Amino acid sequence: MDRQIIYPLDNKRIWVAGHRGMVGSALLRRLEREPCEILTASRHTLDLTRQSETEAWLMENRPDVAVIAAAKVGGIHANNSEPAHFLYNNLTIETNAIHGAYKAGVQKLLFLGSSCIYPKLAPQPMPEECLLESQLEPTNQWYAIAKIAGIKLCQAYRQQYGVDFISAMPTNLYGPGDNFDLLSSHVAPALIAKMHRAKLDRADSVEIWGSGRPKREFLHVDDLADACIHLLKTYSAALHINIGSGEDLSIAELAATIQKIVGFEGQLVYNPEQPDGTPRKLLDISRLKAMGWAPTIALEDGLAHAYRWYQDEVAGKTAPSS
Secondary structure: OOOOOOOOOOOOEEEEEOOOOHHHHHHHHHHOOOOOEEEOOOOOOOOOOOHHHHHHHHHHHOOOEEEEOOOOOOOHHHHHHOHHHHHHHHHHHHHHHHHHHHHOOOOEEEEEOOHHHOOOOOOOOEOHHHOOOOOOOHHHHHHHHHHHHHHHHHHHHHHHHOOEEEEEEEOEEEOOOOOOOOOOOOHHHHHHHHHHHHHHHOOOEEEEEOOOOOEEEEEEHHHHHHHHHHHHHHOOOOOOEEEOOOOEEEHHHHHHHHHHHHOOOOEEEEEOOOOOOOOEEOEOOHHHHHOOOOOOOOHHHHHHHHHHHHHHHHHHHHOOOO
């Protein structure tokens, strides 16, 4: 049973920052089922790295609700290659959006972080309370620090000004709208793209970074969007809330699942010289479950959905003409 609604979304003006991204697009799809007005602004209209521009747009449009899904994101290679960009851009975006929302009188704000905020050797599954207890994973520390700052900013504005600003920490996401670029993507879309290309090329093998032993949790982006709407309606507290599936699997198991879905018949070759990252990342989602929410999309079904989207929207549009 759903927890009692404390903030109805009926007739609210809801701004989704980052609406063109995978998460933002999913939020738009989910919000279409709510009796609300959706506000968006393209990068040409609103540059969130510009403070005065962000504040002016918010003062002019006066949303009741803001969901901050805008961010610079990427996998291990991208984080290692562009540490300054990941730290500066994410700090700037969240600072401008959160402060601008406060100045414009936004009633409810949801800031979206990432499970990489937790320590490298955090207890598993990772409870919300383990934040800042020990050292971060070095390969994504710049992004993690920015996201931790966003959480603390929401808590600070909540404490000082009494505003209803909350934060949620999603696990590894996948689904339609994902980034499938091999140098900047996360593991699930990278494996989909690699194996699809290998299948078309009739390659004998596909290289997979690392040992295949690290364990990861995955959540379909449509499940995330549904959880976000649930939190907007039912949650109001300073503590950030984990959003995940509650289950994890090894990278090797993930690769085998994607291999089956794609239909690649070659070998999977692991390269232990490439970094593994954090040994395990599983979120403790007991708080969210106690609020009456649980995911509904099984991993294999969700990955098959993501692969169909990739074939239609990415691979099919980039394939060379014969």
